[in-house]
Amino acid sequence: MAAAAQDIEVRKAEFLFGAPALDAIRRHPLPEVAVIGRSNVGKSTFINRLCGRKQLARVSGNPGSTRELNYYQVEVERGGEPFKIALVDMPGFGYAKLSKAEREHISGLSVSFLQARQALRVVILLNDCRRLPEADERAIQAVCAREGIHCLIVVTKIDALRMSERVQSVRGVSQGYGLEEGDVLVTGEGISPEAVWQRILLLIG
Numbered sequence: 001m002a003a004a005a006q007d008i009e010v011r012k013a014e015f016l017f018g019a020p021a022l023d024a025i026r027r028h029p030l031p032e033v034a035v036i037g038r039s040n041v042g043k044s045t046f047i048n049r050l051c052g053r054k055q056l057a058r059v060s061g062n063p064g065s066t067r068e069l070n071y072y073q074v075e076v077e078r079g080g081e082p083f084k085i086a087l088v089d090m091p092g093f094g095y096a097k098l099s100k101a102e103r104e105h106i107s108g109l110s111v112s113f114l115q116a117r118q119a120l121r122v123v124i125l126l127n128d129c130r131r132l133p134e135a136d137e138r139a140i141q142a143v144c145a146r147e148g149i150h151c152l153i154v155v156t157k158i159d160a161l162r163m164s165e166r167v168q169s170v171r172g173v174s175q176g177y178g179l180e181e182g183d184v185l186v187t188g189e190g191i192s193p194e195a196v197w198q199r200i201l202l203l204i205g
């Protein structure tokens with residue numbers, strides 16, 4: 001069956017460096033995939049699940065704790081063929097308890113990152129299933145479109161909803177981005193990292 005050739009395995013995942021500003025990003029030869037979204041949406045958890053590691057990225061019940069761009073080098077193998085990428089955990093935006101200046105710094109950093117990184121191929125924009133996309137999320141989607149960066153929407157924490165509420169939630173979030181339900185990926189307890197990797201590798205080409 002063709003499915004066997006598409007088996008995906010994460011071979012290696014390791015922290016590379018943290019960068020508080022764009023000019024602190026170290027040189028590296030890898031295509032970049034950035035994970036971005038509101039503070040506490042589940043970015044670090046998503047990265048850990050994607051990489052099959054429990055504690056690669058720090059998960060925190062404390063919103064607003066990541067202020068740096070954290071780089072991870074990930075090596076995956078698809079049907080025996082190796083791919084290496086740099087996965088970037090971005091500082092979460094929209095955290096109300098930060099000062100206005102700090103929030104503006106984080107939004108500014110995210111937008112400049114999207115505009116400046118030549119190696120950036122895919123943005124994975126996370127959206128909590130219990131909120132509709134707001135101006136911040138739509139701005140990121142728009143900057144990606146303008147810059148020619150693939151923007152993959154992932155709906156998080158679906159396990160926090162009752163079964164009967166899930167379909168409606170995914171539909172609402174998708175519509176908020178002007179997308180069909182089939183265009184977004186959904187994660188929760190039962191996330192399939194393989195499905196996410198398939199999409200990433202398809203977009204990277």
Ligand SMILES: Nc1nc2c(ncn2[C@@H]2O[C@H](COP(=O)(O)OP(=O)(O)O)[C@@H](O)[C@H]2O)c(=O)[nH]1
Pocket residue numbers: 037038039040041042043044045046058059060061063064092156157158159160187188189
């Ligand atoms: N129920 C549920 N909780 C989650 C999920 N993903 C993350 N969380 C929780 O949400 C909080 C924030 O997660 P974290 O990954 O640190 O979010 P980040 O700030 O976006 O990096 C933590 O308490 C996680 O345990 C999920 O899929 N389902």
Ligand SMILES: [Mg+2]
Pocket residue numbers: 043044045058059060066089
């Ligand atoms: Mg985090």
